[in-house]
Amino acid sequence: MAQKQQDQELLQYESRIKVPYTWSVGEVGSRFLMELKENRKIWATRCPSCDMVFVPPKKTCTYCFSDIHEWVEVKDEGVLQTFTVVRYETPLIPGKPPYIIGIIMLDGADTGLVHLIAGVPHDKVKVGMRVKAVFEEKRKGHILDINHFKPI
Amino acid sequence: MAQKQQDQELLQYESRIKVPYTWSVGEVGSRFLMELKENRKIWATRCPSCDMVFVPPKKTCTYCFSDIHEWVEVKDEGVLQTFTVVRYETPLIPGKPPYIIGIIMLDGADTGLVHLIAGVPHDKVKVGMRVKAVFEEKRKGHILDINHFKPI
Amino acid sequence: MAKEKTAIVATGQTHHRSSRLDVNGIELIHEAVTRCLEDGELTIDDIDAVVIGNMDHFEGINYVDTWSIDGSGAFMKPIIKVTTGGTTGSTVGHCGYHLVASGMFDKVLAIGWEKNSESDTTAAITTAFDPIWDRLVFAGAISGLAVEAMAYMVKYGATEKDAARVAVRDRKHATNNPYAQLRKEVSIEDVMNSPMLSDPIKLLDVCPRTDGACAVVFASEQYAEKICDRPAWIHGISAKHPYNYLGDYDWEDRLPSMQMASKELYAKAGIKEPLKEIDVMELYLPYSCAGLSWIEALGLCGPGQAPKLLWDGVTDMGGELPINPSGGVIATNCIGATALLRISEAAVQVMGRGGKRQVPDVNTALASGFGGCFWSDVTLLKSTKPK
Amino acid sequence: MAKEKTAIVATGQTHHRSSRLDVNGIELIHEAVTRCLEDGELTIDDIDAVVIGNMDHFEGINYVDTWSIDGSGAFMKPIIKVTTGGTTGSTVGHCGYHLVASGMFDKVLAIGWEKNSESDTTAAITTAFDPIWDRLVFAGAISGLAVEAMAYMVKYGATEKDAARVAVRDRKHATNNPYAQLRKEVSIEDVMNSPMLSDPIKLLDVCPRTDGACAVVFASEQYAEKICDRPAWIHGISAKHPYNYLGDYDWEDRLPSMQMASKELYAKAGIKEPLKEIDVMELYLPYSCAGLSWIEALGLCGPGQAPKLLWDGVTDMGGELPINPSGGVIATNCIGATALLRISEAAVQVMGRGGKRQVPDVNTALASGFGGCFWSDVTLLKSTKPK
Numbered sequence A, B: 001m002a003q004k005q006q007d008q009e010l011l012q013y014e015s016r017i018k019v020p021y022t023w024s025v026g027e028v029g030s031r032f033l034m035e036l037k038e039n040r041k042i043w044a045t046r047c048p049s050c051d052m053v054f055v056p057p058k059k060t061c062t063y064c065f066s067d068i069h070e071w072v073e074v075k076d077e078g079v080l081q082t083f084t085v086v087r088y089e090t091p092l093i094p095g096k097p098p099y100i101i102g103i104i105m106l107d108g109a110d111t112g113l114v115h116l117i118a119g120v121p122h123d124k125v126k127v128g129m130r131v132k133a134v135f136e137e138k139r140k141g142h143i144l145d146i147n148h149f150k151p152i
Numbered sequence C, D: 001m002a003k004e005k006t007a008i009v010a011t012g013q014t015h016h017r018s019s020r021l022d023v024n025g026i027e028l029i030h031e032a033v034t035r036c037l038e039d040g041e042l043t044i045d046d047i048d049a050v051v052i053g054n055m056d057h058f059e060g061i062n063y064v065d066t067w068s069i070d071g072s073g074a075f076m077k078p079i080i081k082v083t084t085g086g087t088t089g090s091t092v093g094h095c096g097y098h099l100v101a102s103g104m105f106d107k108v109l110a111i112g113w114e115k116n117s118e119s120d121t122t123a124a125i126t127t128a129f130d131p132i133w134d135r136l137v138f139a140g141a142i143s144g145l146a147v148e149a150m151a152y153m154v155k156y157g158a159t160e161k162d163a164a165r166v167a168v169r170d171r172k173h174a175t176n177n178p179y180a181q182l183r184k185e186v187s188i189e190d191v192m193n194s195p196m197l198s199d200p201i202k203l204l205d206v207c208p209r210t211d212g213a214c215a216v217v218f219a220s221e222q223y224a225e226k227i228c229d230r231p232a233w234i235h236g237i238s239a240k241h242p243y244n245y246l247g248d249y250d251w252e253d254r255l256p257s258m259q260m261a262s263k264e265l266y267a268k269a270g271i272k273e274p275l276k277e278i279d280v281m282e283l284y285l286p287y288s289c290a291g292l293s294w295i296e297a298l299g300l301c302g303p304g305q306a307p308k309l310l311w312d313g314v315t316d317m318g319g320e321l322p323i324n325p326s327g328g329v330i331a332t333n334c335i336g337a338t339a340l341l342r343i344s345e346a347a348v349q350v351m352g353r354g355g356k357r358q359v360p361d362v363n364t365a366l367a368s369g370f371g372g373c374f375w376s377d378v379t380l381l382k383s384t385k386p387k
């Protein structure tokens, strides 16, 4: 690609950095994802010192650096803390805009979960509404084994 | 992808980061590349303070931070300072291994040029041999408008 | 920790554009550095050490510190590269400050830059989210900011029009700044009628993508007044990066990291009533609604009272506390430079070198940085030497 | 610049493996940090600040400092991320040292890590070359190293067999190190018969890819001896990164950056005859031939004399100056940790905590880092306090 500036061509070199990655989920994260896959259940970990319940689960507490061993099941429904209707397009996201991103505080959890909201007209979504996980029929051990959360 | 550890599946999340880039070559670099393209000539810049001749050209001297305005033509031949025969495969490089990478000090330049060496059996390449640029017939303003350097 | 009194003694920046094809990144950096050295009547030999920062995945350059030496002049000088996302520029500034304040160096050149034209910013920003958990759902910066705006508006009853008032102010101020990228006034209607990107954020509510660079020289007490007749003394800094995942953020409150940072900063500097005691602010407001909730976090007014402050003109040029005389981030956003530009512009105000964008009689200025997962950095500058 | 006497008082590392699927990067970091704190009988509350580093494009993580807090324990502590390619680990170490030596902090945790299993290292390394000029031709680290080996061998008449002797030594030493990834002895023949990758470098001449982490605590004089009965005092550091493009390198000489760095270091520390005065070295030798030309650069012998030193066993365990008791980089290469492991292993030797890999009576140890475009970092540690 070139652009002329007076009598000088100004070149750009176009390329694309493609690096394949295989991120390790680790034992703790894998257990969470396998529960989604095999049992349609959402499990969390609870810090023995400060009682924080983390979804997704953590092996070490962010706040007090304690090792965490206790697993607790949280509900697959909760409260929509906030949301946005995304109307711009980007090649990185599954699905075409407009779609809704929300932060859901599941019953029993102390941290919000970032996920998609669907099954509701865009002008009916409200902060504070209750939503419930809709699981994929075919699950593979992935955060998108929950297809989206829908209002209840 | 999953791997079993005792009774726990260990997941990996496979993905690929693809980010498109368009790097600005800038006025100085563009002039160098356009000379390759249009005139099959290799031009350098010379520092007014320390006399260093830079190929590829620089707008500012690395060593004394002087602004550089003087252009000088260097020869399209020079000395092979060192080389290697690359025998491993990687998707990032044009051409199949084995191929030869070399550093060439062009006559009139003070910095080496990283490029490909070809037109010679692999066991005949020697440090210190003289080589000459072989230009592409179709050139586009790119460092690979020189297809390779060949021994002379 | 701060042993040496430290001041900003020189600043420089490029004329910011959406695309600067005539220079590569190194040459872009060189422009800001040259202007900064000229501003302080310095040469590169006067510089003891360099700190540089950008969001390196935006340009796909992995050794920015060494790669850029022809631009920074750092050949064989101590140099460090720091990158913390949107806060990169304030981290660069704080790093430059610490390198002098700790007593390690006397004159440190701090550089922030970005050549946003070189990549797809949204694609590049997305790689800043955790790959397993957040990256699959969130894309780019706008939706992450939109959920915060939504929570604030719902809780406090602020409107999109209130937010638009911030965009109108910053875009008007930018017309006074010869370096700004977008220098065109817009009306409330223009903002309201611009396309919705991610509810409640519209096109004219958000920052552009910019090619640009900024450089600043920090100097110790021994040198500061020799270089600059009215140096901008650093009276305190604070950096708070308490979140990592969007799910951990407290949506019930207004930018808690800014509350923490400004509280710490005011305590250090003895500031009790920021609205009265601070003469000008250069804030990293990447979108308009931030200009409401975040100034509440800064203690300029109580919860939900920011819209009134805006409509009353308190933060306009000529108001009690002008915010973003430069036009701010909505006018210019060369990301790795953006937060350093805030510090630089705050210093320019203290030095009295702001030209058409100068606020009269600035003795105290505050600069902020924003980035990552709702992080805040703040810096306080004064015309008087710290005790 | 160094005001406070500074020592390493605790170290920790993971058991290094080619792939650690049971932990993510954060959890891997946590293992090294936990072992380091245990080694010093410390808790995370004792730590004032954290410095962390890796080659972030290897994992595609862009905010490593904040992203990793559950592993590093840095929540709301001062933390800085540094990345300089292969030298990252030594930059982390030098940064940790400076943060204490400058008087800013008393106890600093320095962490290097890499999860090389998460990406294609060659693809990722290639992005470290300049995109316009060098990246199109060079790919990965090996060919860049091979051209250096070729130049040395041609000039000084060293042979591939001489180089193989280095690989044999390091791989043998690794059998003493319970943390090393590759713990299998090889013969000269094994090396010579292994596949040629890039003339003159063969498979058994080069380092593997590793998942691993390393952590070190630097402490000021006030705390060092309370934490550790025999701290490893830092007597000097030097970092020289003089090149940027491969074409600028001086192929006629042997690693000029190492010559510059070691000369500066020896002058600081008063070392006249390094071979006699230094008891052990942990060197970042990513491939075997580096173990020849680079020890000449370190002044252990004259130009072209390294092969004799190697064959005479001078650098073996039991020799006059053992090099890489840990097995070095050829046995373990978690890149962002690699150069910090050299500092950590040198400290372990000074502390006398090396177990089967301990060299007797170590008072003086040297660690090196290597990276980027033929850069060198060096660190000198002693059992005695600096004057």
Ligand SMILES: [Zn+2]
Binding pocket: A047, A048, A049, A050, A051, A052, A061, A062, A063, A064, A065, A066
């Ligand atoms: Zn806890």
Ligand SMILES: [Zn+2]
Binding pocket: B047, B048, B049, B050, B051, B052, B061, B062, B063, B064, B065, B066
């Ligand atoms: Zn010069």
